[in-house]
Amino acid sequence: MSVLTRTPQFHIARLRGRNNEGVLLGIIALLLLLIAMFSPGTLSPAMFADILRSSVVNMALALGVLLIIISGGIDVSFTAIAIFAAYSTVVLMRSIGLDNGILPFLAAAVIGALLGIINAVLVAGFKLQTLIATLGSQGIVRGALLAFVGSVYISSLPSALAQIGDARLTTIGGSAVSVLVIPVILLAVGLAVVLRKTMFGRSIYAIGGAPESARRAGIRVGRVQTVIYIAAGALSGFAGMVHVALVGHASPFELVGTELTVIAAVVIGGASDAGGRGSVQGVALGVVLLALIQNSLVRLGVPGFWHTAVVGVVILLGVAIQAQSRRRRSKRSTILESAVTA
Amino acid sequence: MTDNPVVLRARGIDKSYGGVHALADADLEIRAGEVHCLAGANGSGKSTLIKILSGVEAPDRGEIEIAGTVTSKLSVVGSISHGIQVIYQDLSLFPNLTVAENVAMTTRVAGRARIISITAARELTLTVMKRLELDIDPDALLEELSVAQRQLVAICRAIANDVRVLFMDEPTTALTWNEVGTLFQVVSALKADGVAIVFVSHKTEEVFALSDRITVLRNGKVVAVGGVAEFDRDSLVEALIGRQELEERIVSSDVHDSPVLEVNSISAPGLFAEISFTAHAGEIIGLTGLMGSGRSEVADAIFGIIPFTSGRVAVDGHDIRSGDVASAISAGIAYVPSDRLTQGIFLDQAISRNLVASSISSLANKLGWLRPKAIRAGVDKLIDELSLKVGSPDDPVSSLSGGNQQRVVIGKWLATNPRVLVLNGPTVGVDIGSKAAILQILREKAAQGITVLLISDDVPELVSVCHRVLVVRRGRLVDEIASQNVTVEAVRERSIA
């Protein structure tokens, strides 16, 4: 059999990456090249700093969404959870007079995890379809936030938290890079390791690829789902607090509505809508690509309402590329089978 | 053998799915070091019993005794840690993971691994593959493999574990004779180590070649148990389907002279070369050869799935464009693919819908409106002809037993009236009784003047219906066995040689 002799197609496949990471990198490079050609002035260090800043929150949110999409589900409640966790933490801090830089992030993560339990119960316990379940919990969480926690705009954060939000790691070309980049990178690296190197991580892929096979292999499907929905909740809560710290105010009306962008980043990053596929690297590239596109649209002076349309197009493109590579994979299987003849 | 200790025992197992009584008071006794055949027609409850013994399904009633303890339900992890391993009928692998990860999955679960090592998985895979004399890239994604290779991966996964009872639910349906041979060797080695092997097969020859004891299920009940010496082919068939079923050669003599399907020196590089034959109206032609010989690819090329680079294919004198399925269909070719469970069926859709999916245009009136009564009648007729065991025609195909699913795909094509009917391994996984029914339908189709091309490596089946048998070896047509010479011995000898 000739599978072990590596053909040119094989090397192309490796370059492309299991989740099209290579393709994505290529697109980003191409886009940068276009910007450099048509508007050389914009391609500056400051632009990179901007892109980094607008990517931080999306990246943190995308990590949680990634977990759920790999497991074969979809989550639309994460922005509601994020803003609920962050806003109520700030409200709580103000009412008890707590001023601390680190604690609010932990508190928001814990609140997010608790809200994640709602999704876990609906999906793992009641076996609801994930889209329906998270649509429901999105409504509940948002409603509860406005009804019980409050709807006022909080213009100034407790000072230690505000300081963290303003703290710069470094400046690139006069633009600040927040220290909050660090925890997000650490989380991303940590999650990448969990997904690749732990039985838990591999179980998520197994469940996403073939849930019944996973059950028959002895994987506790419900338990894995429970953990990922809670973990996704915690990541969302944390991301919400990063957002609040960076913008320097707390409003219960923010973040909700950006689900599409985050899901787009995850999907073009190679996570399959059908589950069982996706990587942290891919998601990082997806987030950066979207930020780059949005950044360019702003610089080109394209009106804001077009941005959503562009994000929609990007999602469709991502899904189309995936379908294409799925087809390619199944074609390769006939080629492999026929190689037996030779 | 018969006094070896019992390692696994099921008593009085009952299981229903809705209105379907899948198992009724079934008993099974597995002894160390024996090869035990679980025989039964399609839908008799074999897979269900296996799933209950591996903890995947809970029985409604009954008890399971393993390693001295009696329980009313096993858990999956519990059964794995008791050394029970299963090669499921649908394989139950992970298409999105690599071969190595598929092989290592149950070992990891059983070992309660937390941190995993890709290198260790790869090494485990290579070791097991060496035992089975296989050469599959451990880094390939499972979905890139052929069905036969996937079946081999499932076998590797099962024996990669510390196994005490190995269930094999039709493990050889997609394998070549070579691979089946190696599997048999591995089975004997495991047996010598005291491993109990329970296997399901519809191939009587395989059953007699391999088993020490046989348990026969019919409609969820055990109707016969005993050592292999207590059975012969006839008594086994009688136990399986409650009547005799002979595999005799019945071919009609009225083949028309008019050529229908002309295959003229077609080649596809690396697959097959210079294949030529002519099939006439009313003729059933067998196409055989080892798996991987190119016989399936020839069929794929005739139907336009694989392009041919030279030569021509024509139906009634009209050329078919290379690599163009639409032109093959409009020329009147119908094709039952070999990989039926992924190519031929909508698993979540109703049985009735699947059955009429290919003949739908003939069930509409002139305006294109579907005629529900005609559809219902067509569906009922097919269910009856194929003796499908269904709860209701509106249930999804996924609720059927493996063999009944296969029959739905075949039935879907038998409902059409093509000029040329190409079938790739139509009776794989189908029980003896239904196999005879399918072969009889083929004879009837031929009698109506349809040309049938039957790709198969089931020699008795070829002998039973084919006017002529063509043998493919290494991508070339090497032999043609004319009607008067078609015997089981002749076909077997010339196709293996």
Ligand SMILES: Nc1ncnc2c1ncn2[C@@H]1O[C@H](COP(=O)(O)OP(=O)(O)OP(=O)(O)O)[C@@H](O)[C@H]1O
């Ligand atoms: N999940 C399910 N839902 C509904 N009915 C089911 C389900 N699983 C099995 N059945 C029914 O139980 C009966 C026994 O099925 P089973 O799969 O055990 O048969 P089998 O002996 O393995 O047949 P085959 O040789 O075709 O594989 C069948 O009538 C089938 O339709």
Ligand SMILES: [Mg+2]
């Ligand atoms: Mg079965």
